[in-house]
Amino acid sequence: MSDDAAAQSDGRYHRQQLIPWIGTGGQRSIGQAHVVVVGCGALGCAAADILARSGVGRLTLIDRDVVELSNVQRQTLFTERDARERRPKAEAARARIGEINSTIECRAWVDHLCAENALDYLGGATLLIDGLDNLRTRFLLNDVAVQQGVPYIYGGAVGTEGRVMPVLPGEACLRCIFPEPFAGAPQPTCDTAGVLMSTVLAVAARQAMLALQWISGNSQQVSRTLWSFDAASGRTAMASIGHARDAQCACCGRRTFEFLGASCEEQATVLCGRNAVQIVPAKGAAATIRCDPQLLQATLAPHGNFEVHGSRLVGTMREVTAVGGGRIDLTIFSDGRAIVGGTTDPIFARTLYDRFIGGC
Ligand SMILES: [Zn+2]
Structure with a gap:
């Protein structure tokens, strides 16, 4: 028995194959x-x-x-x-x-x-x-x-x-x-x-x-x-978005691929001699990053105690702790760079940054 026949005989995908634009041909393509x-x-x-x-x-x-x-x-x-x-x-x-x-x-x-x-x-x-x-x-x-x-x-x-x-x-x-x-x-x-x-x-x-x-x-x-x-x-x-393609788009128009050109190591670095990881936004993208410490303070207020110091936002997370329960301190700069204190795990730090600082 062919694969197609087997698929039809056991009826596993019968209900979705009844959708006219799927049928047995579409199901075969899905399977491939x-x-x-x-x-x-x-x-x-x-x-x-x-x-x-x-x-x-x-x-x-x-x-x-x-x-x-x-x-x-x-x-x-x-x-x-x-x-x-x-x-x-x-x-x-x-x-x-x-x-x-x-x-x-x-x-x-x-x-x-x-x-x-x-x-x-x-x-x-x-x-x-x-x-x-x-x-x-x-x-x-x-x-x-x-x-x-x-x-x-x-x-x-x-x-x-x-x-x-x-x-x-x-x-x-x-x-x-x-x-x-x-x-x-x-x-x-x-x-x-x-x-x-x-x-x-x-x-x-x-x-x-x-x-x-x-x-x-x-x-x-x-x-x-x-x-x-x-x-x-x-x-x-x-x-x-049918006619939304922009000839000047950095990605599909000019094909500069700034995010693909970034270095993974640059994004999260364990700071020498310190229990801290530095997060640096991807190259190229950094030019467009503007972190407003006041706005970010409001966003983070439910999750810790944060204060604005000049162009920096500094504070301690309330609900997130390091492995072992140690406290996590954050320092965030207006260009999007951040120091995550209390950990030497770059992936943990990177995840925390993405979760709480997100699109900043
Ligand atoms: Zn584009």
């Missing part, structure tokens, strides 16, 4: 696709769950973090046990997906995705799914997608608001729409503004829909829009 889900937080869990159940032949999951109890509220592939054991998210997600669909290949990488390893992890993918919690890595993904000609489905969810936008080969990219991502006020993150599971599921469902349209061979069906959604009111808005 390799989707990389970058970030196994709330969005990544939900999107990976949908894609695994839909029969995507190869799924690769990448995440640098471990499961905490506060993740279980919205990260659908994790349990209390995963949190107790502080299992790496990518591995816990892969284990769960193996139980959901044993017929697909699922790989997990526990690592911090950065410029120097991005092409190793993302090269050769059919499509990239954004399950990220920070802007910097999103724009790295955008660089990879444009340079490699791979579709990338951007998604974001904070509070009750979500956004989805496809970055398709030869069409508008994320920087056409957000040319200076780090200008202006600090962007809220899940850690500063909270997030509801309903928001996340709506966003991930939309991302997975666009992904399935593309990988099933229905690329023209993919809606060329920036979709925005408020889960509380149910309001949605769709802004066309």
Whole structure:
């Protein structure tokens, strides 16, 4: 029996094959696709769950973090046990997906995705799914997608608001729409503004829909829009991006790929002789970063005691501690540079920076 016949006879995908634009041909294409889900937080869990159940032949999951109890509220592939054991998210997600669909290949990488390893992890993918919690890595993904000609489905969810936008080969990219991502006020993150599971599921469902349209061979069906959604009111808005490609865009127009050109080491450095890590924003992108200490103080106020000193914001985190319970001190400069005191773990420091300073 051929694979197709086997798939039809067991009926596993029967309901979705009844959708006219999927059928057996679309299902075969889905089974041949390799989707990389970058970030196994709330969005990544939900999107990976949908894609695994839909029969995507190869799924690769990448995440640098471990499961905490506060993740279980919205990260659908994790349990209390995963949190107790502080299992790496990518591995816990892969284990769960193996139980959901044993017929697909699922790989997990526990690592911090950065410029120097991005092409190793993302090269050769059919499509990239954004399950990220920070802007910097999103724009790295955008660089990879444009340079490699791979579709990338951007998604974001904070509070009750979500956004989805496809970055398709030869069409508008994320920087056409957000040319200076780090200008202006600090962007809220899940850690500063909270997030509801309903928001996340709506966003991930939309991302997975666009992904399935593309990988099933229905690329023209993919809606060329920036979709925005408020889960509380149910309001949605769709802004066309069909003609939004900007010839002067730093990424797809001038093809400078600033985020892909950055050095991983420069971004997080253990400070010699000190129990501290320095975070330096990616090269190139630094030119557009402006951290307003007053605005950032307001954002961080619920999470610690912070004071503005000249062009710096300094303070101590209340809810986050180092391994062993030691206190974490932050010093943030107006150019986005930060010193994370109380740790010598660059990945911990980098994660803390992305979670709380986020889009700054
Ligand atoms: Zn662009």
